Amino acid sequence: EAEEDCHSDLVRTDDNERSSEANLQAELRMFRAQWMFELAPGMSSSGLEPLPCRASSRGPGVKSVDARGKQEIAKEEKARELFLKAVEEEQNGALYEAIKFYRLAMQLVPDIEFKITYTRSPDGDGVGKRCVEDNKEDDKTADLLSDFQQQLTLQESSVKLCQPEVDVSQTHISVLPMEVLMYIFRWVVSSDLDLRSLEQLSLVCRGFYICARDPEIWHQVCLKIWGRSCNKLVPYASWRDMFLERPRTRFDGVYISKTKYIRQGEQSLDGFYRAWHQVEYYRYLRFFPDGQVMMLTTPEDPQSIVPRLRTKNTRTDAILLGHYRLSQETDNQTKVFAVIMKKKEEKPIDYHKYRYFRRVPAQETDHSFHVGLQLCSSGRQRFNKLVWIHHSCHITYKSTGETAVTTFDIDKMYTPLFFARVKSFTAFSEKPL
Template sequence: QAEAEEEDCHSDLVRTEDNERPGEANLQAELQMFRAQWMFELVPGVSSSSVETRPYRASARGPAVKATDTKGKQELAKEEKARELFLKAVEQEQNGALYEALPMEVLMYIFRWVVSSDLDLRSLEQLSLVCRGFYICARDPEIWRQACLKVWGRSCNKLVPYNSWREMFLERPRVRFDGVYISKTTYIRQGEQSLDGFYRALHQVEYYRYMRFFPDGQVMMLTTPEEPQSIVPRLRTKNTRTDAILLGHYRLSQDTDNQTKVFAVIMKKKEEKPIDYHKYRYFRRVPVQETDHSFHIGLQLCSSGRQRFNKLVWMHHSSHITYKSTGETAVSSFDIDKMYTPLFFARVKSFTAFSEKPL
């Protein structure tokens, strides 16, 4: 009897295992198909949009599976819409309908912003290389006429001997605004004699002069021993915080011998003096005479090498001190010698990276 009961229990266990095996087999099949699809999508060059979801049999689909299917369909719809818009944009660009849909006045206003108040005609020339329509807009005589008027003023009312305003701007001598004129001066100075009297030290002194011109007629000048890497970024705007900088105005003058000269009057930035408050009421102090100190500079504009208008040669440098109380002016002229080395132009890309005002 005990043997019979043991056989019955064994048969029940076998039936239970047989009933569980089909469910396990279905689950294993689903996992295998999912792994195969996942590995196929990981192959390089195969995108998720190009892979069709392989249907597989599932014994039961819960809400999580349905939500995943809905999300996948939404992603496919987004990718298809993005692809459609991209192809449409490419077609419109090939047909040239993007900028041609703009009115000519709006397009020319954009071009004036490209030139900006800094007269960045270099960017305008690069813009003309985009297409034929941009080339025609960049050759508009009005843009080049306004640029010439801003540089030379009333002296450029006549085109003679130039054929166009663009030719005048490119050929007529002028100072450049997209960089800085820099000169480096080096000299030897004797030091103090040693204590034993056997030798005297010699010092090599180096300093730089920087000049930057603006289209509105203003100029900045700075003399310092600091190298260009640290000084040039400070000269981007006229509102620099450098104390030793000199500000002023300049003008161009063309003589009968076709030599263009640059004359400038510069002075140090005026600082507000604090009001003196004295402890004693009847304190008397000898008043200091108020003066205006300015420098007058004369330079000759030249070209060297392949670059044009990239060299400034010193012609005149003097100091003017005017006493406000009497109106008298004391003038001291400096001798132009080897210490006044020519200034050479260095283009600075960051000066024309932004536009503050249109032309």
């Protein structure tokens, strides 16, 4: 009996293990079916029959998503239209209206500015036409000079550079001969090489544009700046391109640097404290087309000094005058070398002061300063920065002819000079180009 009981217990345990294994297999199959059901929500657990209840339950959700997407697209289109309207108002000068439209557009879509490509105008009343890029028109006007010249040659009447827009009773400038007009343009450029005014004059009409692109004018400008070193046009396409691309000093303003440092003062009598002084001064450099240069070091601010630098015949005693030249080294860096000296003043001899004394005459000397600067460009402006590379003082004794040279160390006290344009320097023309 004991053996039979033991055998029955073994059979029961085997049955329990088999049933538990069967349950595990069933749970595993159910898990796999559920997993497949989640991967393919439109199919049943067997993967063969669709689930209509599931599809019907998802139908309204899909419709709501589509409706929401259409609303977002409509909102973005409205914001785009408002933004382009604001751009047009800003270009017309109506800043208040432009700000109002900008605000409405950003309330709809905060980053609408970065979503506009400016390649097409929105549908409707043609808002934002000025922002549309027309590649065909750009291709047609790629070479305005040849285009304008061709239009003038195709005119039926006698060739004139310009025509009056309205009927006038007085003589129009278009009646003047070509030679007289070119002489007027040379007065516009003047001996100060005011090419900025020449470019503004070219915006008047097609005829003035052609006159302003005259190669002879630009050739003479290049000769005045670089001398004989610009006989060859290569590698530039025109003399105007040479003037715009080749490094040069600018004449319609002043190069200015500001230096500031702290200097220790003398100790007080009681030894309780020692004063510190903040020293601040400016350096000014003004270049002229004829090769002359002016230099001034002073603590006065630019507002009071710049008007005095308009002409070379200034009454400021501390101004140094000299000549400069441009040099382009093998390292493709343009440098400016200048030799400047103080203006010579004839002092009257006082005979009565030393009538009864034998005076030892002071040794006469000539002081000159040699300056070396590197011409650079910074920011959006071109050739607007001068970096110090050399500064020395040469003292020549007239009695012996000897020259003593003192070279200054280029340190933090020699800050770069930056260009500032001065409109009054080119407001008047003394003589033509």
